[in-house]
Amino acid sequence: MRLSRRTILQGAGALSFAVASLRTGALGQTAPAAAPSTEVPPILFVHGNGDYDALWMTTLWRMESNGVARDRMLAINFTDPLARSDDKVEQAGRSSTEDQRRELAAAIAELKRRTGAPRVALVGSSRGGNAIRNVIRNGGAGDVSHAILCGTPNHGVFATDDQPNNEFNGRGTFLRSLNEGESEVTPGVAFLTLRSDGMDKYAQADGRFIGKPGVPTGVTVEGPELKGATNLVLCALDHREVAFHPRAFREIYKFIAGREPARIAIVPEQSIRLSGLVTGTPGGAPTNRPVAGATVEIFRVDPETGERKGGAVHRSKTGADGRWGPAQVEPAWPLEFVLTSPDAPTTHFYRSPFPRSSDVVHLRAARPLGPADKDAGAVVIMSRPRGYFGLPRDVVLFDGKAPADVKPGVPTDSAATLRFPAVDVGRNVVAQFNEERIVARAWPAAENRIAVAELTY
Structure with missing residues (x-):
């Protein structure tokens, strides 16, 4: 008997949904392309709850690799x-729907001014889609x-x-105001929704994924769909991957450009310039407010040992704008970023080689060492910002073993x-996620240091 990946992951309870999806043709489809055009409209990417714009880094690279300036x-x-x-x-450190609408409207105006284009395309992950719908619904459709x-x-x-x-x-x-009416989309704007086939932790009938096990949520896996939109299912991708995965990129590009992308892979550059923003977590809430007086150092490291190869290739201190860089590196270099930020642990970020330049290499210090760390000589974190760890969907090995704190089934842990x-x-x-492998070093917790192996893919 041959079992599908989704059956293995979700068990027999998901089988009925798979059958229903097959009846409606939801699996294996792709979004229809828009009418072909000579130029792709300007694109504004909108991140989700608690996130930042750096999550779109690989999407920006893929767009650039397909000729989008x-x-x-x-x-x-x-x-x-x-x-x-x-x-x-x-609420301190948090935003309202109106705060988000106002900031997004300003960003749209800036991109239109910069490019001279009459209209822009918007791409949103998770909560970012709420802001997009709010802008469009309340005067921004043109x-x-x-x-x-x-x-x-969406529901x-x-x-x-x-x-x-x-x-x-x-x-x-809020959501009732966006969803009222026979259609849930605004005329004149082409809408596409991308959702998971049962692997999105925020589109589940049982409340266990939001801390209420056994309590019905009142929503289903179809919750992200909209009446009147093109609704596309991306099979076993998780909540973040439906925005940042190569499979998602293909559909995003095709829907906007009106044609298939020439390539999915990222085309490397010969010379790499990196820069970004240092942010913090005042009061425990992640914000994108700049942190002044932080020091950023970058070291080239050995891909097999994580040991430094020579002195720092870059060192800078942030000003009031929180910006660091630019740093010049080579596309084959694995890197260690050392962030020394006020009132936070010194954080050693280990990263895979960067294939292209980026100005959104943002750094936010790791969480403070807590009671669970009191007896630890060293603390090392494996982080996947653009997706969750899916077991047994993915190969996830941390120091040679599957991490004990990653739950199997619907991916919920990043x-x-x-x-x-x-x-x-x-x-x-060693942190291994599918084909990406990062070697970090264990730094002494007694010196208020934490190491983070931050995955790119």
Whole structure:
């Protein structure tokens, strides 16, 4: 008997959904291309809840590799990316739907000014799709040619009669205002939704993925779809991958450009310039507010041991704008970024070689060492910002073993943590995710240091 990957991952309970999807032709389809045009419209990428524009780095590279000029693309960085618990009540370090609408409208105006184009295409991940729909619905439709919503909880993460002012409540005030009417899209704008086939943790019938096991959420895997849009299912991709995976890129590009991309792979550059923004987590909330007075050092490291090869190839200190760089590196170099940020652990980020230049290599210090780390000689984190770890969907090995803190089934974890005794300080630690392999070093926790193996793909 041959079992599908999805059956293995989700068990017999998902089989009925697979059958239903096959009946409606949801699996294996692709979005129809828009009418062919000579030039791709400017594209504005919109990140999700608690995230930042750096998540679009690989998408920007793929667009550039298909001839889209970098200056015709923009990725917004919302000031306070986390949603409020109650959209009507101010909450430190968090934003309302109106805050997001206002910032996105300003970014659209800036991209139009910069390019001279009458309309732009918008691509949003998760909460970013809420901001896109809000802008379009409330006066911005004339500025937008395409709206692509990736894993956006268009009908809520939950749908209940309590919490009426929660942005993610499908029965709440905000989403009901966006979804009312016979069609859920705005005329004149081409809408595409991309969703998972049951692997999106925020589109689940059971509340266990939002901390309420056994409680019905009132939503289904079809929640990200919209009446009136082109709705596309990307099989076993997770909540983030439906925005950042190569499979998602193909559909995003085709829908906007009106043709298949010439290539999916990223075309390397000969010379690499990197720069970015240092941000922080005041009060524990991740923000995109700049951090001044942070020091960034970059070292070339050995791909097999993680050891430094010579002195720093770049060193800079951030000013009021929080920017660091630019740094000149080679496309074959694995790198260690050392971030020394005020009132935060010194964080050693280990990264795979960068195939292309980027100005969104953002750095945010790792979380403070806590009670769980008190007996650790070293703490090493494996992080996947552009997706979740899926077991057994993916090969995920951390120091040679499947991470104990990554749950199997529907992918819900984007980070894993290992703690080592003092005797292991200085040793190398291998983080392997499918074909990407990063070798980090274990730095002493006693010096308030944490190492992060940050995956690119």
